Amino acid sequence: MQHSVSIEYARCRGCTTCMKNCPTQAIRVRRGKATILTERCVDCGECIRCCPHKAIKARSDPFSCLEEFQYTVALPDPALYGQFQHLDEVGRVLDGLLELGFHAVYETAKGAELLSDYARKHPGDAAEKKLPVISSACPAALRLIRIRFPQLLEHITSTITPMELAAILARKKAVEETGLLPEQIGVFAIVPCSAQVTAAHSPDDLQQPVLDGAFSIRDLYLRLLSPMQKLDAPHTPSSAGKAGVRWAFCGGEASARGSSERFLAVDGMDSVIRILAAIEDDRVPDVDFVELCACTQGCVGGCLTVEDPFVATMRLRHLIRSLPDVACSYDDQVGDPAIVQADKELEFAPVYLLDPDRTVAMEKMSAIHDLERQLPGLLCGSCGAPSCHAFAEDVVMGRAQREDCIFQVRARMRAMTGPEDSDEYLPAPFRSKLGKVVPSDR
Amino acid sequence: MEAVKLVYPVEGGDLIEAGEASSKMKLTLKKLGLPPDVIRRASICMYEGEINMVIHADGGQAEVDVGMDEIVIRMIDQGPGIPDIDRAMQEGYSTAGDMARDLGFGAGMGLPNMKRYSDEMDIETEVGKGTTVTIKIKI
Known part of the structure; x- marks a missing residue:
């Protein structure tokens, strides 16, 4: 598996800061440089945040990837909407993306909203899981469970992530509209973190990736600013409601799912690890649903964002006031329940095992x-x-x-x-x- | 094959930190590749024992022997001892103070839970001297 998190050796001084802060003990210093034990890395991005020499980067795809396709679709993560000051309509961001050269946009928030709607209408899916049901939306948390909490794999929802659902639907729509072959269409997510970049290329829950690549919010931010400022009234209507956009911050998924009040929304790697250990030992009673976000405040806190996560959350709260509570319905727009199902079993990766014998x-x-x-x-x-x-x-x-x-x-x-x-x-x-x-x- | 010996000191008076020994032990057991259910049961017993030592005995020590066929956990403290073991084993019976109860402990499920999740449990106690709870979990 190709990790997004990577070390720029010219800048690394071997100072051990990342090594000491890594939540999965995946970093060692060798020959004076940090090195990553790849099988332990969950791409959470903690090392990127703490490196005093800015030597750790999250690799995302270069924009030149777009040239390989006849038709390209951008899948903006809702966290992107929280990055801009004075933004009053989501449509302005979507217009900006079209202005940059994408042929179409498909909001990841719409994928999120459809997933929430699906979960509400098919409570039977979750009933087959052990309680509390754990969300599969954060790829860093998912990978953490795979390497460290194998017993909890049976708790994880078997649905794919919003980004993956959005990618499948976006490609389908583009094929219908253009008559091109699916492989002639490039579907690219615009993501807030390193774990999403890795998940776009090597998903834990799907046999084959459904995305052609991922760009970081950070790389796109400056390019978007000027086209967004030049536009007059936005043309592209936003397609997701409050329920979908709220997935950008911690607690949004649980509320969109319409869970009872018996849910936990946990953010930050340390807290996620602590709560998973407690769930494993039955020390968290009376909880139905657990939302996990590796980053502080959720996806708005991703290591590839620009704005402070608390500020971004506040902006999103403001932005969604004008949106409908729910803008799309799974049954009307997707219908087939098979599309949201993961087709790969989550497997335990025993990376800490000293020996099989x-x-x-x-x-x-x-x-x-x-x-x-x-x-x-x-x-x-x-x-x-x-x-x-x-x-x-x-x-x-x-x-x-x-x-x-x-x-x-x-x-x-x-x-x-x-x-x-x-x-x-x-x-x-x-x-x-x-x-x-x-x-x-x- | 000699048992792997693990020793964890348990600090008294610190309910916030309680659980550290059990989570450390759990990581070690995972590295050894023990069955998940065994790890879970050992960890629950250890956690309950830790809480007991913190609330009642101002801390103590947890000793763990991991053998091929069983895990033996000894929770040793020099606390007040248990005057009436039968009552202490009753679900819902607790002598925990207000501070512990305010934090959600003292539900009287500590020893009963340890009994339920272990294969064997033995309590040696002397009032005024201390208590040793020994637990065995078959692998």
Whole structure:
């Protein structure tokens, strides 16, 4: 799988900030540069946010991709609408996208609204799942569950994401309108985060990707500004109501779904991990539905957005006042219930497993504990691992060498040179031998 | 094959941090590839035990032995001890204080839950000295 999150080595100083902040312990520093253990990365973007050298980027597709297609459709995420000051109509953003050269637009918010409508009208789908039902909408959260909370896979809704539904419907519509072949049509999402870029290319829930690529809100933002300002009254009507646009911020999906008040809307990776651990142990009773957003405030907090997530949320609240509560109905506009169903089973990816053979795994665990006891527990990061435990595990798993710990090296040097020599390296006040202390009155 | 030994100190008086030992243990058990149901049961028992130690005994220590056939969890504290084990085992019976109850604990389900999710449970307790709850979960 090709991850969106990637490191620009020329800028990376190996400072260990990303390594220490990674929620899945997916980063190590090797040869002075951060490297990603790809099977552990969930593309949440935490490292992108915290890197002090701006060395971690989320790769999205270049605009030149558009040239490969005869007809192109843009799928703007509703988070895009929250990026602009003084925006009073969604149509203005849609016009701007057409002005940039896309042949058509299809709102991801419409896909979201159709999914919400489907969930409301087919409560039986959710009834087959274990309670609480967990949303599949955030690809970073989904991937986190796949690597760390396998027991919760049975809780996840089996419907595809708003972006995927919008892509399927947009392509269908374009084929009908143009008479072109499906592969002559390029369907591109405009996404708020790295996880959506990865999901556009390698979906967890579909056998084949339904998108041709993904552009970041950040890349598109400046290009959109000037055409949007030049336009007079917007021509393109918006097709989604409040219910769909609200998916851009945390809590929107749950409210659009028409869930009872018994739902959790959780944002931020740390909170998501904490709540998943609690659900796994039955410590969250009386909850029917759980909405998970890896980013603060939801998709508006994505690492590829421009505006502050709190400001964007406020703007969206203002923008949706003029929209109808619900603008589209699943039965009228889609009908076939098979379209929203995921066609790939979510599989557990045991990336933290020490060994498939439990005897071997236990031997390795004992070796890890033995080594960890000899380590200083400082979490200094000098070895290139986020903690002494992670380092011990890396050594036992063959991903690091004992000598990568500077304390291990120092201990060995001391043992080789004899105990008294350590005084040589210390300033006078800290020397242990009287003879070597420099009198202070001289 | 020797059991993997895990030791977790449990800080007293800190209900917010309670659950740390059980979540750490859970990660370790996942790395060993134990069946999910076993991990879940061990984690629930450990969590309840942790809460008990924090509320009643000002903390203690959790020792876990992971063997090939079973997990043994010992929750050891030097707290006030349990004067009447039969009553303590009753669902809904609790001697937790107001602070714990305000936080949603003290529902009197701690020991009963540990009993329900474990295969064997044994309580050694002496009033004024402390309590050791030993739990076994078959793999």
